[in-house]
Amino acid sequence: MKRREFLKNSALASGAFLIPAFLKPLEGIASEQISGYKHLVIIQLSGGNDGLNTIVPFGNDIYYQKRTSIAINPADVIKLNDMQGLNPNLSALKEIYDQGWMNIINSVGYPNPDRSHFRSMDIWQTASDSNQFLTTGWIGRYLDSNCQNGNKNPYTAIEVDDTLSLAMKGASMKGIAVQDPNKLYQTTREPFFKDLVHEHDNEHLSEDNLGYLYKTMIETYSSADYIQKTSKTYTVSAEYPATPLGNQLKTVSKFINSGLQTRIYYVSLSGFDTHVAQQNQQGRQLKIYGDAVAAFVKDLNQTGKLDDTLVMTFSEFGRRVEQNASNGTDHGTANNVFVFGGKLKKAGIFNDAPNLTQLDNGDLKYQVDFRDVYATLLDKWLDVNNKLILDKNFKGLDFI
Amino acid sequence: MDNLKLIKHLYARAGFGLCFPDKKSAEHLSIRKEIKELFKASETNEPLNVVQENIDYMKLLTGDMLAKKQAIQQQRQQEKDLNLAWMNRMSTTDAQLREKMTLFWHNHFACRTNNAFYAQQLNNIQRTYALGNFRDLLLAVSKSPAMLQFLNNQQNHKGHPNENFARELMELFTIGRGNYTEQDIKESARAFTGWGFDKNGEFKVRPFQHDDGEKTFMGKTGNLNGEDIINRLLEQKQTAAFISNKLYKYLVNDIPDPARVNEIAEVFYNANYEIKPLLEYVFTVDWFYDDKNMGNMIKSPVSFLVGLNRQFYITYQRPEVLLEFQRALGQVLFYPPNVAGWPGGRNWIDSSSLMYRFKIPSMVLDGGLIDFAGKTDPEDEAYLASMRNRQSAINTKVQAQPDWDKFLQNVPKSLSKTDIAQFMLEPNLSATIENAAGQSADIKTLVIELVSTPEYQLC
Numbered sequence: 001m002k003r004r005e006f007l008k009n010s011a012l013a014s015g016a017f018l019i020p021a022f023l024k025p026l027e028g029i030a031s032e033q034i035s036g037y038k039h040l041v042i043i044q045l046s047g048g049n050d051g052l053n054t055i056v057p058f059g060n061d062i063y064y065q066k067r068t069s070i071a072i073n074p075a076d077v078i079k080l081n082d083m084q085g086l087n088p089n090l091s092a093l094k095e096i097y098d099q100g101w102m103n104i105i106n107s108v109g110y111p112n113p114d115r116s117h118f119r120s121m122d123i124w125q126t127a128s129d130s131n132q133f134l135t136t137g138w139i140g141r142y143l144d145s146n147c148q149n150g151n152k153n154p155y156t157a158i159e160v161d162d163t164l165s166l167a168m169k170g171a172s173m174k175g176i177a178v179q180d181p182n183k184l185y186q187t188t189r190e191p192f193f194k195d196l197v198h199e200h201d202n203e204h205l206s207e208d209n210l211g212y213l214y215k216t217m218i219e220t221y222s223s224a225d226y227i228q229k230t231s232k233t234y235t236v237s238a239e240y241p242a243t244p245l246g247n248q249l250k251t252v253s254k255f256i257n258s259g260l261q262t263r264i265y266y267v268s269l270s271g272f273d274t275h276v277a278q279q280n281q282q283g284r285q286l287k288i289y290g291d292a293v294a295a296f297v298k299d300l301n302q303t304g305k306l307d308d309t310l311v312m313t314f315s316e317f318g319r320r321v322e323q324n325a326s327n328g329t330d331h332g333t334a335n336n337v338f339v340f341g342g343k344l345k346k347a348g349i350f351n352d353a354p355n356l357t358q359l360d361n362g363d364l365k366y367q368v369d370f371r372d373v374y375a376t377l378l379d380k381w382l383d384v385n386n387k388l389i390l391d392k393n394f395k396g397l398d399f400i
Numbered sequence: 401m402d403n404l405k406l407i408k409h410l411y412a413r414a415g416f417g418l419c420f421p422d423k424k425s426a427e428h429l430s431i432r433k434e435i436k437e438l439f440k441a442s443e444t445n446e447p448l449n450v451v452q453e454n455i456d457y458m459k460l461l462t463g464d465m466l467a468k469k470q471a472i473q474q475q476r477q478q479e480k481d482l483n484l485a486w487m488n489r490m491s492t493t494d495a496q497l498r499e500k501m502t503l504f505w506h507n508h509f510a511c512r513t514n515n516a517f518y519a520q521q522l523n524n525i526q527r528t529y530a531l532g533n534f535r536d537l538l539l540a541v542s543k544s545p546a547m548l549q550f551l552n553n554q555q556n557h558k559g560h561p562n563e564n565f566a567r568e569l570m571e572l573f574t575i576g577r578g579n580y581t582e583q584d585i586k587e588s589a590r591a592f593t594g595w596g597f598d599k600n601g602e603f604k605v606r607p608f609q610h611d612d613g614e615k616t617f618m619g620k621t622g623n624l625n626g627e628d629i630i631n632r633l634l635e636q637k638q639t640a641a642f643i644s645n646k647l648y649k650y651l652v653n654d655i656p657d658p659a660r661v662n663e664i665a666e667v668f669y670n671a672n673y674e675i676k677p678l679l680e681y682v683f684t685v686d687w688f689y690d691d692k693n694m695g696n697m698i699k700s701p702v703s704f705l706v707g708l709n710r711q712f713y714i715t716y717q718r719p720e721v722l723l724e725f726q727r728a729l730g731q732v733l734f735y736p737p738n739v740a741g742w743p744g745g746r747n748w749i750d751s752s753s754l755m756y757r758f759k760i761p762s763m764v765l766d767g768g769l770i771d772f773a774g775k776t777d778p779e780d781e782a783y784l785a786s787m788r789n790r791q792s793a794i795n796t797k798v799q800a801q802p803d804w805d806k807f808l809q810n811v812p813k814s815l816s817k818t819d820i821a822q823f824m825l826e827p828n829l830s831a832t833i834e835n836a837a838g839q840s841a842d843i844k845t846l847v848i849e850l851v852s853t854p855e856y857q858l859c
Contacts, residue, residue, distance in 0.1 A: 047781030117778030118512065122738050131567070135743040154751055162772040163728055164750045166737070177752040183771065187755055192836070192849050199832035209654070209696050210827055212746055213754065213854035220751040273781030276465055281785050316778065326465050 038381055039256055041249075041265045041296075041311045042139075044165075045289065047272030048117060049315035050282055051335040052354070054090070055104055059083035062356040066322040070278050070329070080104075083353045089286040092294035100347035101297055101306070102340050103399050107354045108373060109334035109366025113317065117273070117331070120316040125167035127371050127390055138374055139264055140170030141389045142382060147173045155223045157264040158255065160248040168266060175264070176223055180251075185228035188221045197221045227260065234258035238299035241291045245269045249296040257303050263382065272315060275328040289313075297340050306342030310381055310400065313338040314370065320362055334366035337373055339399055346399045372397055404823075406431045409694050410683060412826050412859040413651050414438055415496030417707045420810040423823065435683050439676070442498035442531060447524040450485040451478045454517040454601055476783050478516035483726075483733050484719045486523065490702070491709035501530035501675070503702065504650050508643075509541045509573060510741035511550045512734070514779070518546035518601060519734050534643065534673035535634055538573065542626065545597040551739070554596045558611040561589040566629075568739050574633045576642040580618070587615040592626045640669035644678070651682055653693050654745045660687060695826030698748050699859050701729030704757060707859075708851065711824075713803035714764060721798055727774025728756045735777050749857075761851040764800045808843060817846055825855040 053070065057063045058077045077085035078094050084104075086093060096102050112130040114120045126134035136144075139157050146156060147170075157168050157175030168175035178184050187193075197218055205211040205218075234257045240246040248267040255262060271285045293311065300306040318335030334354065354364045375386035375394035387393040407426040411418040415438070418426060426434060455475060490499045505526035513519050522544045529537035541547050542565075548554055551565035566589035570580045594610030597603050605625075615624045618632050633639050644665040648656050663685070664678060671677040682688055699707065705725055708714065716722060726732045730753050731742055742748075762768060811820065821837040822829055824847060829837075833855065840846035850856060 046776065046778060047785060116512075117781060118735075119738060121778045133738050133740040135740075135747060161775065163730070163752050163775050165775070169747070169750060174750040177750070179772070184755075187759065192852065193758065195836065196832060196853065199830075209698050209746065209858060210854060213698075213749065213857055216749055216751060216754050217854060220755060223751065268775075270776050270781055271785050273785045275782055275785070276468055326468060 037259075037261065037263075037308060039263060039265065039305075039309045040377060040381060041252055041267070041309060042167075043245075043289075043293070043311065043313040044266070044268040045272050045285075045313060045315040046117075046121070046268055046270035047274075047315070048120075048317045048319060048331055049272040049285075049335065050274060050278065050329050051315070051318040052321065053278070053282060053329075054087050054286060055080075055084050055106070055336050056087060057084055057353045057356065060353065060356055062321075066356070068323070069327050070323050080349060084349060086290075087283070087286050089283045090290035092290045096294050096297050096340065097348070099301075100344065101301075101342060102338065103344050103347055103350055105337045105339065105350040105368055105373065105397070105399070106352060107334045107364055107367035108314070108337045108370050109317070109364070110369055110371070111366075113333040113363070113366070115317065115331040115333070117316060122166065124314060124316050124370060125165060127374055136171050137165065137167035137169050138389055139167050139266070140174060142170075142264070142378065142384060143168075143173035143175060144170035145384055145388050153223065153226075153261070154219050155227055155260065155262050157266070158227075158260075158262050159266040160251050161266070161268065165266060165268070175266070176220065176227075178224075178227060178251075179248075181224070181228045181231050184220075184224045188224040193217075193221075227255070230260050231255055231258045236299065238295060238302060240295045240299075241288070243288045243292060245288055246292040246295065249292050253296060253299050253303075256300070256305050256309065274319075275324065275330060276326045278323075278328040293340065301342065309341060310377065311338075311340035312373070312377065313340075314373075318364060321356055321359060321364065322362060332363045333360065334364040337368075337370070339373075341400070344399060350397070350399055368397070369394065376400060403427060403431065405694075406689055407434050408823070408826065409689060410434060410438065411496070412695075413697075414679070414683060415500055416490065416703055416710055417859065418823075419711050420807070420812075420823070423812070432684065435680065438497050438683075439531075439680070442495040444495055445498065445528055446489075446495075447527060448482065448485050448489065448520055450481045451516045451520045453478075455515070456599070472783055475514060475516065476780075479519070479734065480720065480723065482516050482520050482523075483723060486733055487702075487706065487709075487722050488719075490706045491714075497679070498527060498530050500703075501679075502527045503700075504647070505530060505537065506733070507736065507741040507744075508646060509547065510736035510739050511546050512736065512779070513546045513550055515546070515549075516734075518544070518549070521601065522546040523734075529675075531676050531679070532674070534668075534675055535630070537675075538630055538634075539627065541573075542569070542592075542630065543595070543597075543603040545601045545603075548595060548597055548603075553592055556589060556593050556595065557609045558590075558593045561586070561593060561611070563589040565589070565592055565595075569629075570633070572740055574630075574639045574642065575636055576638065579636070579638050579642075584617055587617045587624075588629045590615050591617065591624045591629045595626055634673060637665065637669055640673070641665040644668055647678070647682070649744075651679075652688060654697060695828070695855075695858050697859050698745055698857055700742070700744060700748060701726060701731035701753075702733060703859065704729070704857065705760075708761060708764065711807070711851075712765060713806050715801045715803075717799035717801070718796075721770065721800065724770060724774055725756075725760055727777075728772055729753050729760075729774075732777060735779070754854075754857075757857055758852045761856075762848055763798050765802050765848050765851075767800075768798055770796055770798055804844065807847075811843060817843070820846060821850055824850045825853070826858050827855045830855075 056072045056077045058074045059082050064071050076088045079085040114130050123130055125137050127138035128134045143157055154176040159168055159175055159177045161177050162179050164177040200214045205215050231254050234254055236250050236253050240250040252265045269289055274282045300309050314337050315335055317333055319329035319332040324330050371390050372394045375396040378384050378386040378389055379396050380400050404427055408418045493499055525540045525544055551568055552562045553565040556562040563585050566585050571577055590611045594606040596606055612623050617624055617629055620632055645656050645661045648661050667681045668678045817837040818834055
């Protein structure tokens, strides 16, 4: 890995020194296109994933005392150090972890946590304070700031889904939802639709709402064309599990490897609200997650894109430390966040395992503000000052 | 300006759009008489009563696994029934203005509850007072179990005040940000201590939990209770201005004109917060019919769907499809994104929601497959997690039945295709639409195309 990185960097550096003429025609292209276009892939786990049964604190007796019937047996835990280990359903991620491609950040949350799904999801997606209501998402605001620098393409951020999440909506710019590039393309090529687009193509669009609707329509039309034409040039050869998440990540791989000029991808997996009979339900979902992510990371490594890709996984909250009476867990607060990539500055477990004795009403206290995670991604990966997006400045972390 | 255009505008904003059968009568009435008719049709107030049982959620907490699963499913069924009952009401009622205003208050007093019985109760409060007095409405909402629960007033006790309700009351329901202090919130939270409800859903003031000490709120001192706080807030003209601004954005234009908003606020305040005089003023004042205020507002997803239903008399063999549409378009009734409600306007539109708006009409009117799935609401996760085999609605038939005969019968024979196009769309026709209208094979093809245009998204 290191050797490959060295070769790549030095090749570029020498190229720049020795043959400046070669670079001349490329001046119009942003430098990142030469050095590799950086991608951020966000995977949202909806419903409040139980972080304690995901990254299991098997070294802490309190965990077993509080979870008499749903704790993961120490023998089954895939141990990462002498305190924490992976849920056995995440076995596929062990290899990824061992390669130094995975980072686990414990106890991520925010002050005055909200235990309602929709409110907490709103807070994570808009990056707001817990008593603040924002109508734009944090990625949307990144698009807004990008737009001021002249990038007005909706496909800068793609959600592989049928509908667009609030996270992806900015004030003037929005990402685009694409479940299937062919389907989107077909839809925009219906004859009547085409007529409307072409008749308005060259007209000066007004600033009013009708102009806005036509603008959105025309952008969708051209984005659909670009995404379909670009992505069809690449066929994913790696094997992916036949699950919806597996297919979505396979689509992301296709997009990345075909050279689509997209910086952010967003996918979600739901089914984590495990109030009842948690073990089987969460186990199924974790297996879907771990298998799909492992396939994705290995695929990107094969194609040489892992160094240019960062994957971040979050859920709107974790769950209570103590299990409930129906072999499940109820809504909690702080949770773990996972980061994957080929170029992590810090791999492995980022910070201490959650403290199970100092609780806030039976819930974990957060140690890391989720906006410090976002700030890190914004500052160090997307090259934008996080204050522009998060309203106030966050210090960030040093995992990349 | 031609009378039909005015009346179309009135119905687009005060209702869910003018339909062909109303066109004839519309042309013979003056706009003033038409406004009278509109209010008259909304005099009836019929509550929704589809949710009959108040499920005991204590059972859910203490019951065994099977009982819990059943309760979750029953709860979901009730939520679905309630949503569809309201969609059906809006799609068929003559009391358009009452329902359109109920929808406004539904968003103004945005609330979520997993108890459909309480959600229905709150919805009926909003319907009852939709055209009544704002003070009555605000009081009834503040005493409703749905809102007391949603904004944690059940946990607001003497000595341990919970400020959630007090804060939203000021920030979102009455006076707006910047017009109160943190001290006002603290003091008013104390005034609302003890407001709660019993297990039958009856409002109760619990004297032992109520803080009856002295409070100072917006310059007034005394042993103030919740009603005193509400009265004090309504004494402030700013409250009338705040509500008027929001109504202006709902009925007139996305971009508020401060002078016009002031005019309305003046009427509202002087009418002692009666809603009807405010609405009458808006619908009769000349600037409501200014060019810049016509055909330029983006329909909410619910208005869009209801408008289609009303124009084409659509019946759904599988009414759940209306929920799928709401999800795909980004507005599920009773599921506002947060206590601030749906932001509306251009926020409704992104690439995918716009594509669905273009697609849905032909799916419904021309028999089609649903080939997309809206996102699950975060609150549905518990239900999803309890279902081992999740069924997806993708590639199921819409199974909707428009009444084409009735529709076509009501289109006057004398109308040209361009006339039809101008009737169906609120903005002025562009050359493209006029051309397309002229070239379309028949009226049926024409109207399906018309309702699949950007212009149709506006009202």
